[in-house]
Amino acid sequence: MSWKSLLGALLLLAVVSGTAGAVSVGLGAYGGMSIPVVQDDNGNGSVFGLRVPVHIVPVFTAEPYFSSTAGGDKTLDAAGVSYTRSGIDNTAFGLNVLFQFGTGVQFFPFAGLGSNHLKRDGLDKTQTGYDFGMGVGFKLPLSGLSGDVRGALNVVKDPGTSEASRKWAELTIGVSYALYKALP
Amino acid sequence: MKSMRWILPGLALAALLGNGCILLSGQIEAHFDLASPITINPPATPFYIEHVDLNTIKEYSDNVDKLKGLSDIAIVGKFKNLTGPAGSMEIWIAPGTPPDPANLIALKAGATLLWGPGSIGAAPAEHDVNWNESSKLFSTVGKAVLIDQLKHGGKFTFYILSNGQAGNTFEVDQGAIIIVIAAGA
Numbered sequence: 001m002s003w004k005s006l007l008g009a010l011l012l013l014a015v016v017s018g019t020a021g022a023v024s025v026g027l028g029a030y031g032g033m034s035i036p037v038v039q040d041d042n043g044n045g046s047v048f049g050l051r052v053p054v055h056i057v058p059v060f061t062a063e064p065y066f067s068s069t070a071g072g073d074k075t076l077d078a079a080g081v082s083y084t085r086s087g088i089d090n091t092a093f094g095l096n097v098l099f100q101f102g103t104g105v106q107f108f109p110f111a112g113l114g115s116n117h118l119k120r121d122g123l124d125k126t127q128t129g130y131d132f133g134m135g136v137g138f139k140l141p142l143s144g145l146s147g148d149v150r151g152a153l154n155v156v157k158d159p160g161t162s163e164a165s166r167k168w169a170e171l172t173i174g175v176s177y178a179l180y181k182a183l184p
Numbered sequence: 185m186k187s188m189r190w191i192l193p194g195l196a197l198a199a200l201l202g203n204g205c206i207l208l209s210g211q212i213e214a215h216f217d218l219a220s221p222i223t224i225n226p227p228a229t230p231f232y233i234e235h236v237d238l239n240t241i242k243e244y245s246d247n248v249d250k251l252k253g254l255s256d257i258a259i260v261g262k263f264k265n266l267t268g269p270a271g272s273m274e275i276w277i278a279p280g281t282p283p284d285p286a287n288l289i290a291l292k293a294g295a296t297l298l299w300g301p302g303s304i305g306a307a308p309a310e311h312d313v314n315w316n317e318s319s320k321l322f323s324t325v326g327k328a329v330l331i332d333q334l335k336h337g338g339k340f341t342f343y344i345l346s347n348g349q350a351g352n353t354f355e356v357d358q359g360a361i362i363i364v365i366a367a368g369a
Binding site: 038039076080085086120121122123157159160163164165167 | 210212
């Protein structure tokens with residue numbers, strides 16, 4: 001299944017699964033930790049980004065995003081000498097779809113697709129990536145503001161081979177502001 | 185309707201797993217230490233031959249049956265010019281363990297440029313090639329030969345050579361090949 005058909009299926013199923021409800025558009029910022037999963041040549045780093053949550057039907061939110069990850073260096077020994085490899089920086093944009101449970105404090109599994117530009121010395125490639133995760137959202141005591149904590153797995157096709165992937169676990173904290181809200 | 189909220193992420197995960205199961209993979213580092221020191225004296229000794237068997241490296245042999253490709257590579261070490269003017273060094277690769285070539289012409293006819301040229305100043309000079317610098321010096325064609333050997337036996341031959349003139353003496357100390365293999369289910 002190509003990423004375009006998967007995206008289409010996600011959106012179509014999300015739309016048909018819901019009914020008309022309040023429409024809202026927000027703007028959010030987030031940041032946190034990025035931890036490579038089984039990557040001997042890439043270290044822990046940081047991630048920050050922007051999101052535009054678009055809430056159309058009661059159970060789901062479509063969320064275009066931009067993110068920037070600064071990979072951490074990794075040092076290894078070879079022939080008695082320590083060598084440091086620069087971490088992989090990742091500039092990404094894409095779309096996540098959130099599926100919300102509860103009122104007040106909300107729990108939401110999410111999944112999405114993105115374009116990931118991976119860069120370090122000797123590497124400069126753009127690869128398709130997939131996001132899977134779980135989040136907890138809550139209202140903040142200021143009008144229009146909400147916060148969330150998310151854990152996600154970011155899976156990006158390995159630039160060296162299409163048969164493998166590079167993966168990062170991400171733990172982020174975010175704040176969103178409701179820019180526009182219309183009742184049905 | 186609530187079940188739909190789980191179906192959609194499940195569909196996305198199923199698509200990913202169905203796409204060659206790339207989820208179950210990782211990047212494993214292995215390195216092969218070259219002989220040290222390696223000395224090259226053109227024209228009498230214009231190149232050095234290193235037969236590499238990655239099966240002697242645990243990280244490779246443990247993952248060879250799950251090997252998917254090459255995620256990163258570097259050739260590192262202390263590259264020295266002991267005598268003579270500035271020059272450069274290259275590394276060529278040939279599959280398996282072919283007979284030793286008689287000269288540079290025969291070497292280049294039977295091998296492929298993998299890495300370089302890496303320049304080094306007039307003697308006395310030392311250029312410590314690090315991982316980041318080295319990663320930018322690989323040829324696409326040579327890397328393809330290496331990937332093919334990684335997937336089919338892990339045995340290949342390196343030729344370290346220089347374009348130096350008569351009177352040059354080059355030395356490589358504490359050299360190593362660092363490979364990061366992509367391995368998965």
